[in-house]
Amino acid sequence: MNEIATIRPGEDSSEGESLPHSIEAEQQLLGAILTNNDVYDRIASVVSAGHFFEPLHARIFEIAAARIQKNALASPVTLKAFLEDDEGLEALGGPAYLVRLAGAAISAYAARDYAQMIRDFAVRRELIALGRDISARASEITVENEPSEQIVEAEQKLYKLGEQGHAARGFQSFLKAATDAVRVAAAAYQREGGLAGIATGLEDLDRKLGGLHPSDLLILAGRPSMGKTSLATNIAFNIAKAYQRGTRPDGTEGAVQGGAVGFFSLEMSAEQLAARILSEAAEVPSEQIRRGDMTEAEFRRFVEAAKALETCPLYIDDTPALPISQVAARARRLKRTHGLDVLFVDYLQLLRAASAKDNRVNEVSEITQGLKAIAKELNIPVIALSQLSRQVESREDKRPQLSDLRESGSIEQDADVVMFVFREEYYAEREKPSDDKLDAMADWQARMERLLGKAEVIIGKQRHGPIGTVDLSFEGKFTRFGNLVKPWQQGAGEGF
Template identity: 25%
Template sequence: MSVSELEPGDREFERTPPHDIPAEQGVLGGMLLSQDAIAEVIEVLRTADFYRPAHQIIYDAVLDLYGRGDPADAVTIAGELTKRGEIARVGGAPYLHTLISSVPTAANAGYYARIVRERSVLRKLVETGTRIVQMGYNADGADADEILDRAQAEVFAIAEKRSGEDYVPLSEIMPGALDEIEAIGSRGGQMVGVPTGFADLDALTNGLHPGQMIVVAARPAMGKALGLSTLVPTPEGWTTMGALEVGDEVLDADGRPTRVVAATEVMHGRPCHEVEFSDGEIVVADALHQWRTSVAGVTAVRTTEEIAATLDEVHVIDGPDGRVTKIVDVRPVASVPVRCIQVDNTDHLYLVGRSRVPTHNSTLALDFARAASIRHGLTSAFFSLEMGRNEITMRLLSAEARVALHAMRSGTMQDEDWTRLARRMSEVAEAPLFIDDSPNMSMMEIRAKARRLKQQHDLRLVVIDYLQLMTSGKRVESRQVEVSEFSRSLKLLAKELQVPVIALSQLNRGPEQRTDKKPMVSDLRESGSIEQDADMVILLHREDAYEKESPRAGEADLIVAKHRNGPTATVTVAFQGHYSRFVDMAQ
């Protein structure tokens, strides 16, 4: 069958790939005429952007001579190609003079280069489209979401102006690495990566670097008595306290299924209070609810009303395994239906609430995002699978304006609080910080959104709160396998977008079995691969959360337990829970 006999649909595949030979000649001719043109063109084009192989060879020779500091003109390039045995492949020395004569001036080289680049992008798009079509036809039962994700990655690579080559010789990598070393030296010790907002941590890490996966981990907060609208995580997803029935499963303190064995009737019309703990947890309880607290070493049962009347004293609740929590505020709220459940694990604890599982490492991650976006104008994305966008915004405003978070929540802000808030509102609102609180986000959705933010807003930091709340929606061998896949995917996302990715994670109860209560990397919950994939692991530890008389009250340790590109150390910061933030220690 001749070409003329092909059906219209078949002719589409017989088309010559997009290219512009005169523009390629104009680029090379300008480079042979002017060193300045070479400097301009190399910022735009790579060797593979040329369609004609002879032009790729000439371009490589020009770059080699220019890189050595030698002149690159028709005579020197002819000599270089002769030495390489490639002069005949480009059409001989006369063709080099033809290139020069094809351009009236070297000043147009940059314009021609952009035309060549556009044609190169179109060729890559055609090639990518062909591969995507093949993916669709050759799926063979593969997951459609995975194929879609691969297709998105292929198109994103074009948008990022990357070469289609998967491998690069060391000779091509070396100049870029040396340039980076020189650039670091020329900064005079100034930070290279995305700042964390903590001076000692930045000094240790030199900021958070592109391609890094950083894991921030802490123990989860836990709750008992709650209002009916409180969200409760279960093995099947989210439910509410009001919807739970005897026999249902919730998650215990370590995230494992535990069964509800008893539940009170719903209680209406009772005077209610919000009880706020030192770890940020807030529990709604009625006025007569009983608490076993310790005051000045004396343990007794006290009602919510009694605690509210004696807040000038320090009320401490001893949790399981020596965990200590202080009551920092009790404030009246409008009456809500309340209820309690009992579960069948030994400590009778279960995880609750979007904004309360976990609390401390969410605060630290928000501090990182604040430092990047509000203080330094770098675009960051905060993907929250547990806190709502309004809760996150309130915490940001509390931290930035130094207005107590509980005053915002309870409507008790004073005039000076409103003044401080007004001063910071504009800067916070204009910060390039994007918050996504979409429920049940999958890894594919997070990657797609991050790619779009990278393309449209020059994304510099990604925060995911938190790893154990992610779901794939697929049947997997075990939860550990699923979390391992998420961990690996986040590392690949960091490399693909060339941004640091912070993943919040939970610790198991290992720290509470130790005398000093300090966490270790081995305490990371559900997956040892989190440690393997992470470039940096930061473990959060507060001594006063376990020891009520600790002389280090108000201090927190950021334990850099793993640092692939540098030393490990412990950085001490101050915890200001009422402002929902960590800050540098006063010098």
Template identity: 35%
Template sequence: MTAAAESPAPAKSRVGQIPTRPASEPLSTGFADLDHLTAGGLRPGTLTVIASRPGIGRTTLLQDICRHNAIRHNRGTALWTLEEGPEDVVARLLSAEARVLRHQVLAGTIDEAGWERVSQRIKAVEDAPIVIDAPPSATAADIAAKAAELVAHHGVRLIAIDGIQDIRPERRNDLREREVGDVVRDLKTLARELQVPVAATAHLNRSPEKRIDKRPCLDDLRESGAITFAADLLILLHREDAYDPATPRAGEADLIVAKHRFGPEAVITVGFQGHYSRFLDIGTEPVLSRPDLGAGFASLFSGSEGVA
């Protein structure tokens, strides 16, 4: 694993060890039902957008997909984070892998049992072929130039970007919607040119909080309908326990596949452990219409510490 700041130069020496291999097959997300729905996962040349309100877990879900590919499958992964520092990303990865509380990782207050679990997983995290770039600001062109180098010469197969709306536009415009539209179209072009999947996160506006059930919809994407138009796969993330901690669905999250260019839309339920900075595959069947979601997994999964 490599953390990069302004330049990917330190990353090149690490990622150079990634074996180059054909990138024609989809990349698994780590969630069986989502992979089944998408015929294998994230397809090369496509743009996937994960959107939610703050504190629901879009950053966690994006990093779960990165963690699954880089740590579990040794696939070269490049992650740009415009909302966190590299040390925060590493803390999330280690928390999820070793099942220790993220704030304890950052504060260095892990107990003896936690250190035992860390010792078992830290080498896998350290050796993972993942580049973490956390610049204070970046344009889509900045990201594209570095991504092209990593894909062409170092075998990177997945590009992840945390914060579409945080990418600086190349050209200033009086309409924020046009600026975001230019950025998201550049990301789609990047995916098609490099023939790797690009996954990114986006903010939703406050409209879900005005609804009784708080469930998001496509119209809630903040500042740009261009995101809806350009994305091949658009996942709206929803957790009932973010609004009602006493819900029987505490510890569950819905991946609302609101747009799927190559297949059906669906709602997929996964487990959520916010205190460990991770979502979990609970292996339920995807629901192809609005579901009767029923009782939850409160006894198994709980906590929403520091979720983004």
């Protein structure tokens, strides 16, 4: 091993040599690949040419990988033809260096450990380079070089570097997959029909969805004034209010009921969102809160509700126009510091793609894929609100459909559940006939009486369950959705 250890060709500075690396590990891994091409399949998901410190080793790996992927032999003899004019190889003794690499090969079973070591050193070098870049840019005091922008850029680079560290899971046997499926089914059986996911606090919706499931992306869509944000805040409040921490069935510590909630409010400020939640909790109309038009009793209820809810694990981020990479980084940070069981985004079209795209459809596609990736990585349900196109308004039946989603292709494809909020009462109010049309007025009043205080959540897509409509109650003055009392429950005195 020692006779072929070398420093990088042309590398005279001690700074280059001080970076974390292992020439010996690179040499021995390359030797293993050149003597047994099957080793490449074991380490291909862990290491790539860019992870090698020695440029010559990176070139050797690249050529060997290209040949192996074409089912051609990669050996010192076959690689010699591709590297005959390589100055780096000449500096180390020419083709004889390839033979010495093969002679220093490690056994195949240790190859993955060596590959992981090479990757870890590469990540460390990138972290050092990123740190130096941050330091150098921070030292440049110019008008264009805003510190806040530098922080965002550094976070994005760290996020990207962190994402590169996840090796592909690859194939798993059917036995393992079947064992996992039986374990999930056994847990469901022990619940005796209880919810598999986190309860929203809206019983009929929970029954239809089975709760909010980890790693699912749920889209909650609707036209303006339908109550998308109200429904989202209601569900977020119900989950945070029910939060209880304890030991889960799998032995880990965490939420056993309810959960910690993260809410990205890109449209409303944190104070406006909090006022909505407190309006519901204190039963004080939201417009009275805005105007300050409250009685002493109402203001006391408002303050008491705020005190009661100050310990709720509900965290609001109202930064506007966030890029999807920032949403991921902030969600990851929240989970690490305070815990995170459900994430809300209000709303999807106000997010930005990490990089500029040639059209809006591609941007929305990157955003929805990013939200789904967050749900899977953090193993939490992500609920993203979405606007609907204006074509709803031109139809006689204004119930929304999947095709009404703006840039619907990617949203519909990436989402596990798509729900629409619909209040027919909103449209009926705007169809009031003139007072002199008595028959039409009577019909309108009967219709309004039937629709008053009612809303629908239309489940247009559900990957793991049925589609259909859930009826809810809606109290506009408190912006509150609730469980709708069924006709057969009226005499039993059951309320919202």
